[in-house]
Amino acid sequence: MSIRGLKKKQPKTFKVKIITVDAEMEFSCEMKWKGKDLFDLVCRALGLRETWFFGLQYTMKGMCTWLKMDKKVLDQEIPKEDPISFHFLAKFYPEKVEEELLQEITQHLFFLQVKKQILDEEIYCSPEATVLLASYAVQAKYGDYDPNFHEPGFLAHDELLPKRVLRQYQLTAEMWEEKITAWYAEHRGIARDEAEMNYLKIAQDLEMYGVNYFPIAQNKNHTDLLLGVDAKGIHIYSINNRFSPNKSFEWSAIRNISYSEKELTIKPLDKKAEVFKFFSSQLKVNKLILQLCIGNHDLFMRRRKVDSIEIQQMKAQAREEKARKKMENQRLAREKQLREEAERAKEELERRLFQLEDEARQANEALLRSQEAAELLAEKAQIAEEEAKLLAQNAAEAEQERQRLEITALKTKEEKRLMEQKMREAELIAVKLVKESDRRAKEAEHLKQDLHEAREAERKAKQKLLDITRLNYPHMVKYPQYLPTDTRDANFDKGSIKLDLKDVDLKRLSFEIERERLDYLEKSKKFEDRLKELKSEIHALKLEEKQSGLYS
Numbered sequence: 001m002s003i004r005g006l007k008k009k010q011p012k013t014f015k016v017k018i019i020t021v022d023a024e025m026e027f028s029c030e031m032k033w034k035g036k037d038l039f040d041l042v043c044r045a046l047g048l049r050e051t052w053f054f055g056l057q058y059t060m061k062g063m064c065t066w067l068k069m070d071k072k073v074l075d076q077e078i079p080k081e082d083p084i085s086f087h088f089l090a091k092f093y094p095e096k097v098e099e100e101l102l103q104e105i106t107q108h109l110f111f112l113q114v115k116k117q118i119l120d121e122e123i124y125c126s127p128e129a130t131v132l133l134a135s136y137a138v139q140a141k142y143g144d145y146d147p148n149f150h151e152p153g154f155l156a157h158d159e160l161l162p163k164r165v166l167r168q169y170q171l172t173a174e175m176w177e178e179k180i181t182a183w184y185a186e187h188r189g190i191a192r193d194e195a196e197m198n199y200l201k202i203a204q205d206l207e208m209y210g211v212n213y214f215p216i217a218q219n220k221n222h223t224d225l226l227l228g229v230d231a232k233g234i235h236i237y238s239i240n241n242r243f244s245p246n247k248s249f250e251w252s253a254i255r256n257i258s259y260s261e262k263e264l265t266i267k268p269l270d271k272k273a274e275v276f277k278f279f280s281s282q283l284k285v286n287k288l289i290l291q292l293c294i295g296n297h298d299l300f301m302r303r304r305k306v307d308s309i310e311i312q313q314m315k316a317q318a319r320e321e322k323a324r325k326k327m328e329n330q331r332l333a334r335e336k337q338l339r340e341e342a343e344r345a346k347e348e349l350e351r352r353l354f355q356l357e358d359e360a361r362q363a364n365e366a367l368l369r370s371q372e373a374a375e376l377l378a379e380k381a382q383i384a385e386e387e388a389k390l391l392a393q394n395a396a397e398a399e400q401e402r403q404r405l406e407i408t409a410l411k412t413k414e415e416k417r418l419m420e421q422k423m424r425e426a427e428l429i430a431v432k433l434v435k436e437s438d439r440r441a442k443e444a445e446h447l448k449q450d451l452h453e454a455r456e457a458e459r460k461a462k463q464k465l466l467d468i469t470r471l472n473y474p475h476m477v478k479y480p481q482y483l484p485t486d487t488r489d490a491n492f493d494k495g496s497i498k499l500d501l502k503d504v505d506l507k508r509l510s511f512e513i514e515r516e517r518l519d520y521l522e523k524s525k526k527f528e529d530r531l532k533e534l535k536s537e538i539h540a541l542k543l544e545e546k547q548s549g550l551y552s
Contacts (some may be wrong), residue, residue: 014074015083021112026083029073036069042088049314050106052299055091058084063284066091066291074350084258090114092295093210095231097200101390102318111140111196114203119162123208123241127165129430131176133199134160135183140195145185153179191329207243211235212286212292216264216278227278229292231300234266249276251300257293259286412544419537433527440520442469447513514542 007272013028017039029038032414043051060077067086070075078084090113094100101107115137117123118130125133137160142150155177166176187195204211211228218225226237228245234254235245249266256267264286266276280286301319307315 014552015084015503016073017083018088019085020046020088021109023244032072034070034072034513035067035076036071038086039067039069046105048103048105048109050101050103053090053092053094053106054088054109056086057091058086065284065288073303081521091292092299093204093231094299098197100303101197101200102314104321105431107193107196107200111199114200118203119159121162122162123203123206123307125162125203125206127168129202129206130165130374131179132183132201134180135187136199137200138180138184139187139190140199143192144188145181150181151179152177158177189333193325211242213237213242214280214289215239216280218278225278227289228294229289231296236278247276251297257290259283259290262286265290325469350498361457408544412541416541417532417542421535423538426531429527430531433523437520440516444513444517452515 011415012031014031016029016270017026018025018027025042027038027041029041029046039051039054039056042056043054048054057064058067058078059065060079066078067078072461090110093110097107097110099196101110114123115133118125118133135416138155138158139145142154152174156173161176171179177445190198209230214227215231216225216227224239225246226235226239226242228235228242233248233250234257235249236247237245240511249268251271254266255271256265258265258267261283262279262281264278268275280289324533
């Protein structure tokens, strides 16, 4: 066979890109593949066996549509792009997630999709419930809370709360993290699949969980309503209220659903009940509604029948897997507990070792201090011994000094007595000198008075002599130069003799007064010198008495 023949036999393919909630995959598909072939390929790649919940969704002209399983992929109205993009999503939702979701991969895909719908506000959730759901999402992602590892700010890059809740409350990111962490810390010991299941069990009780909404009109006047399809039935809502339906049709109460062009009819099982008709915006919407109704009704009826062999096997495997995981988790929990206990014991031993090392170090330091203190005490003892010897020597010297001082004291007493006698003599001399000084002062006063009287007598004698001269020689008084020399000399010689006699007495008196004054000054100086000597001796005796008292 030629190479050209081989090339002709190779089937033509086209590329598709499958986008799951958390991953993307690319496949090469044959041109003749139907939707089921591509869907089975994706399920095998994911390891998914509960395929009835999922489908491949694509967007065409702004409308989300599900790929039909029984038609060729390329024959359907899909986007003309390379590769062709499909979203692998949950198409139908279980009534009770804990009973119906058997595989862990199924559970994980539902968890991721429902979480995204809550964050995108496609499913309304109260702020309190969003915080609790966020704590389970954190437990599923990070495992058990460890304050040493999960430091503040570890949730800064995770999207955990809807923007509506963040806008509603004026709280910082740190405050929200603190609230979520408070719940997260209480989930200790919960495995990832268990945390995801707890998340879904809370979410399935929300009013908008698993509901597909379509705008409809009850009549041709286009009264705006919403039609919701979920696992329990069909519900009619007002346009502004997606929580509480105005009317509901359970799957068990519906006999038939059909559409004609834009009109869709719901016939109740009770033939007497009113048939509900409504109008959609276009035919494709009615086809999509009918497709979802058929799939949800089939699952509803399937849940109420005996499980098939495949489902029974899957449930048994799920139970075995859960039991195995439970045992594994218990074993891991025990190992973790033992490891934590071992770490605590290790920390305790390390702490005790550190404490003992610290105590040993302190004991060594105390021993060194004791040795130093002993050496210091030995030195002090030696110094004290030397001081004792020195004190004994000083005591002997003090005793000798005391004896010497006693002898000195005896001498001092005698000297003191002599000094006191000298002082009394000095006092007597001083009294005598004072008296002599007073007497001399009085005599000097009398002499001064006599001198004054003598001078006054001299003055009067001179005056009298002058008067006599005037009477005897009046013209010579006026003109003394014409007086005869002999006569003048003779007369004056007489007066001069009298004056000279008087002057000699005065000079002699003055001389005696001066001599007595000098004698007095000399005696006073000697007396002062003697007094100074006595004061010095008395001061020396007082110092010796004080020193002898100190030595005593």
